[in-house]
Amino acid sequence: MSNQTKxxxxxxxxxxxxxxxxxxxxxxxAPGGEKATDFKGTMTKLIxxxxxxxxxIVMVMIIAISSTVFAIAGPKILGNxxxxxxxxxxxxxxxxxxxxxxxYIGNIILITLGLYLLSSLFSYIQxxxxxxxxxxxxxxxxxxxxxxxxxxxxxxxxxxxxxEVLSRITNDVDTVNTTLNQSLSQIITSAVTVVGxxxxxxxxxxxxxxxxxxIMPLSMVVVMLVxxxxxKYFKQQQDYLGHVNGHVEEMYGGHMVxxxxxxxxxxxxxxxxxxxxLYSSAWKSQFLSGLMMPVMRFIGNLGYVAVSILxxxxxxxxxxxxxxxxxxxxxxxxxxxPITQLANISNIFQQTAAAAERVFEFLDEDEEVAETExxxxxxxxxxxxxxxxxxxxxxxxxxxxxxxxxxAKPGQKIAIVGPTGAGKTTMVxxxxxxxxxxxxxxxxxxxDIRNFKRSDLRGMFAMVLQDTWLYNDTIMxxxxxxxxSATDEDVIKAAKAAHVDHFxxxxxxxxxxxLNEEASNVSQGQKQLLTIARAILADPDLxxxxxxxxxVDTRTELMIQKAMDALMQGRTSFIIAHRLSxxxxxxxxxxxxxGDIVETGSHEELLELDGFYSEIYYSQFEKPxxx
Ligand SMILES: Nc1ncnc2c1ncn2[C@@H]1O[C@H](COP(=O)(O)OP(=O)(O)OP(=O)(O)O)[C@@H](O)[C@H]1O
Ligand SMILES: [Mg+2]
Numbered sequence: 228m229s230n231q232t233k234x235x236x237x238x239x240x241x242x243x244x245x246x247x248x249x250x251x252x253x254x255x256x257a258p259g260g261e262k263a264t265d266f267k268g269t270m271t272k273l274i275x276x277x278x279x280x281x282x283x284i285v286m287v288m289i290i291a292i293s294s295t296v297f298a299i300a301g302p303k304i305l306g307n308x309x310x311x312x313x314x315x316x317x318x319x320x321x322x323x324x325x326x327x328x329x330x331y332i333g334n335i336i337l338i339t340l341g342l343y344l345l346s347s348l349f350s351y352i353q354x355x356x357x358x359x360x361x362x363x364x365x366x367x368x369x370x371x372x373x374x375x376x377x378x379x380x381x382x383x384x385x386x387x388x389x390x391e392v393l394s395r396i397t398n399d400v401d402t403v404n405t406t407l408n409q410s411l412s413q414i415i416t417s418a419v420t421v422v423g424x425x426x427x428x429x430x431x432x433x434x435x436x437x438x439x440x441x442i443m444p445l446s447m448v449v450v451m452l453v454x455x456x457x458x459k460y461f462k463q464q465q466d467y468l469g470h471v472n473g474h475v476e477e478m479y480g481g482h483m484v485x486x487x488x489x490x491x492x493x494x495x496x497x498x499x500x501x502x503x504x505l506y507s508s509a510w511k512s513q514f515l516s517g518l519m520m521p522v523m524r525f526i527g528n529l530g531y532v533a534v535s536i537l538x539x540x541x542x543x544x545x546x547x548x549x550x551x552x553x554x555x556x557x558x559x560x561x562x563x564x565p566i567t568q569l570a571n572i573s574n575i576f577q578q579t580a581a582a583a584e585r586v587f588e589f590l591d592e593d594e595e596v597a598e599t600e601x602x603x604x605x606x607x608x609x610x611x612x613x614x615x616x617x618x619x620x621x622x623x624x625x626x627x628x629x630x631x632x633x634x635a636k637p638g639q640k641i642a643i644v645g646p647t648g649a650g651k652t653t654m655v656x657x658x659x660x661x662x663x664x665x666x667x668x669x670x671x672x673x674x675d676i677r678n679f680k681r682s683d684l685r686g687m688f689a690m691v692l693q694d695t696w697l698y699n700d701t702i703m704x705x706x707x708x709x710x711x712s713a714t715d716e717d718v719i720k721a722a723k724a725a726h727v728d729h730f731x732x733x734x735x736x737x738x739x740x741x742l743n744e745e746a747s748n749v750s751q752g753q754k755q756l757l758t759i760a761r762a763i764l765a766d767p768d769l770x771x772x773x774x775x776x777x778x779v780d781t782r783t784e785l786m787i788q789k790a791m792d793a794l795m796q797g798r799t800s801f802i803i804a805h806r807l808s809x810x811x812x813x814x815x816x817x818x819x820x821x822g823d824i825v826e827t828g829s830h831e832e833l834l835e836l837d838g839f840y841s842e843i844y845y846s847q848f849e850k851p852x853x854x
Contacts, residue, residue: 263580270576273403273583276367280360284411287356291415294349297342299423302557303431304342306550308335313549350416357412365404368586372396378594381661385621395589402582410575417565417572424558424565431551431558435537439559442530443566446523450567453522457515463508470501527563534559595681596663602680608687608768609672610637610799612658616667619657623665627653628822631667635799635815642810643803644843645819651803652693654819655771658801660684671769689767691775693803695754702731703738705757709765717764724790725760726783727753751778759787763794770800777805784809807844816840 263269277284308331315327372395384392428436478485478494485494538552612635620626627650635641643651656662658669660676669676676684689709697705706718713721719738722728730753734740742748749757755778762770772791776784788809804810811830818826818833818840825839833840 263577263584265584266577266580269580269584269587272587273407273579276364277360280363283356283360287353287360287412288415290349290353290356291412292419294346294353295416295419296423297346297349299420299427299558299561301339301342301346302554303427303551304335305339306548306552306554308332308339308550309553310548310550311335353412357408361404361408361411364407365400368400368403369396371590372400372586375590375592375594379592380595381656382621383592392589395585399582399585403579403586406575406579406582410572410579413568413575414572417568420561420565421569424562428555428558428562431555432538432541432547434541435534435547435555438537439530439534439555439562442526442533443563446526446530446563447566447570449522449526450519450570453515453519457512457519460508460512460515464505464512467501467505467508471498471505474498474501523563523567527560530559531556596677598680599678602683603674603678604680604683605672605674605687610769611635611670611672612641612769612799612801613670613673614654614667615670617654617657617664617669618666619653619662619664621653621662626665626822628657631822631824633815633817633824633827635801637799638797639814640795640800640802640810640812642813642816643801643819644805644807644810644816644840645825646843649819650822651819652773655690655692655773655801655803658771659688659690687768688771689762689765689769690771691755691758691762691773692771693774693777695751695758697742697749697754697757699742701736701739701741702734702757705742706760706764709761709763713764718760721760721764722757724763724794725756726786726790727756727760730756752780752783755779756783756787759791763790768798770795770798772800773803774805775802776809807847818843 311328311331315325318325319327376392425436428439474494474497478490478498485491534556535552538547538555541547542549542552614631614633617628617631618626619628631650631654633641643654645651653662657664658676660681663677671679671684671687698708703715703718706722707713709721710717715738719728722731722738731737731740740748755775759772759775762772762775775791776787779787784806792812802810802813810816813830816826816828816830816833817824818838820839826833826836828836834844
């Protein structure tokens with residue numbers, strides 16, 4: 228299971244899923260991080276994904292092998308030059324006349340240079356291809372996830388925090404990207420290096436090789452000990468990084484509220500505890516992992532000394548040349564690194580698998596109910612909407628709507644009223660088919676909405692929702708979202724109708740003002756007006772207004788009312804409002820309570836009835852005021 232279960236998201240959001248949470252902010256990768264629950268299955272899938280790059284991967288392998296072989300050959304050949312040089316010098320000392328064979332040495336140096344150049348070039352090409360492959364896979368993952376998000380039922384997002392989804396698109400895909408890039412080429416080069424170097428070493432001197440190999444386990448043991456210790460702190464560091472991130476996100480996301488409740492002291496105190504633990508685990512893990520290299524170098528150096536002594540002795544006995552000793556020492560030096568890399572590769576694979584598993588898991592989630600085989604397309608939407616014994620619950624055991632039946636005739640203005648939590652917004656969500664009904668049906672012009680393509684169905688509506696949604700772009704584009712093809716003039720016309728034009732013009736950049744991410748640089752009411760302008764621009768067949776003007780002052784509301792009445796003229800509209808003044812002129816008012824329609828009728832009829840509606844109404848207006 229994930230070691231990050233207890234991080235910001237899963238702690239904070241309402242529906243934590245065990246073992247899934249990962250902070251929206253990336254944490255560094257610690258060795259031996261998380262483990263995939265199904266390592267084999269995930270790897271098989273990943274390899275399937277890689278299958279598309281078979282040829283490139285084979286090429287990478289060949290190039291990586293060549294590059295490594297060239298690099299391995301280097302020291303041995305260069306050793307010949309040293310030997311020649313040594314022989315030449317010795318010859319001169321002995322008073323010989325042969326001198327140093329500089330042409331030979333020169334040639335060798337040129338050859339070695341060529342080999343090293345080739346090796347670098349190959350490793351460059353290899354890295355280039357491999358980065359391409361892993362970036363491509365990351366790209367495909369992101370694309371698949373993005374497409375998948377659009378096919379997911381909204382139910383999924385009720386139970387999964389945004390952070391988790393976000394984390395899949397960013398962290399996990401990133402991890403797959405980097406680790407794939409690293410591990411695939413590393414495993415090839417490391418393996419080839421180990422084998423190649425061993426062969427070279429044995430070919431030089433088996434005695435020296437055995438001695439070098441004896442020292443190897445010693446350094447491995449020490450490294451393992453250090454890794455084990457540091458891993459504990461790495462894990463702690465990662466956990467607390469999650470806590471710190473989560474805390475900052477929580478506190479500064481709700482900065483104002485936190486201040487309003489005088490929560491600074493408590494917040495700072497909590498932050499300090501997290502931060503202290505993070506500090507101590509971070510320095511311990513860093514210190515320990517920093518310790519690894521010096522320790523390994525020390526043991527390695529002991530090895531050199533031993534190998535050099537043995538080499539010297541062998542050279543004196545004439546069984547080995549000086550150049551070979553030099554080459555050998557170089558081989559010993561290049562031997563430890565690939566071994567540690569190989570040891571680490573299982574960790575990297577675990578990380579890849581863990582990240583890839585989360586990505587695959589998401590891609591395998593159940594999708595929205597498939598579209599019908601033969602969707603209906605309406606030439607013209609007349610606007611008859613009928614709810615027939617609709618039953619629905621977000622959780623199928625807990626019905627929110629029990630038995631809802633109503634008919635909206637074409638062009639009618641239907642109001643849905645009722646107390647908070649009655650199920651008004653839920654009805655709208657069902658109408659737009661964000662959720663499917665559990666029983667009963669919803670008909671538009673006599674056709675079950677499940678017989679339309681979702682996009683066609685949603686295309687018939689424009690809606691202004693309770694939660695305004697604006698995005699990080701200019702005001703102009705935010706309004707244009709209602710109808711992509713609209714000209715600037717159309718946008719401004721719609722804004723005028725929504726009575727937001729005047730406000731926009733007072734802004735420094737007018738329609739070109741960039742809204743920030745949370746659109747917090749405009750007021751709540753202004754946001755609503757902008758979304759109303761968007762709906763006006765969309766000019767739909769059917770209109771849904773859910774508390775569209777709840778944050779707008781009464782005077783402005785009255786003014787928009789006219790625009791909205793004009794907009795609603797001739798098209799079926801659903802209006803949800805708590806302020807009953809806005810819906811008095813509705814053709815039909817559905818009064819909801821606890822998931823059922825308790826009363827229906829026009830405003831006058833309902834007042835006459837003197838029931839639930841009139842109770843709500845008179846709680847807002849003095850009884851004597853007649854309409
Ligand atoms: N995504 C959801 N998952 C689970 N339950 C939900 C979800 N959305 C709403 N509910 C529940 O369904 C019931 C009806 O909610 P709904 O949003 O339809 O109320 P409403 O009539 O629009 O209320 P309000 O006037 O406050 O907007 C409530 O009890 C609510 O807790
Ligand atoms: Mg609502």
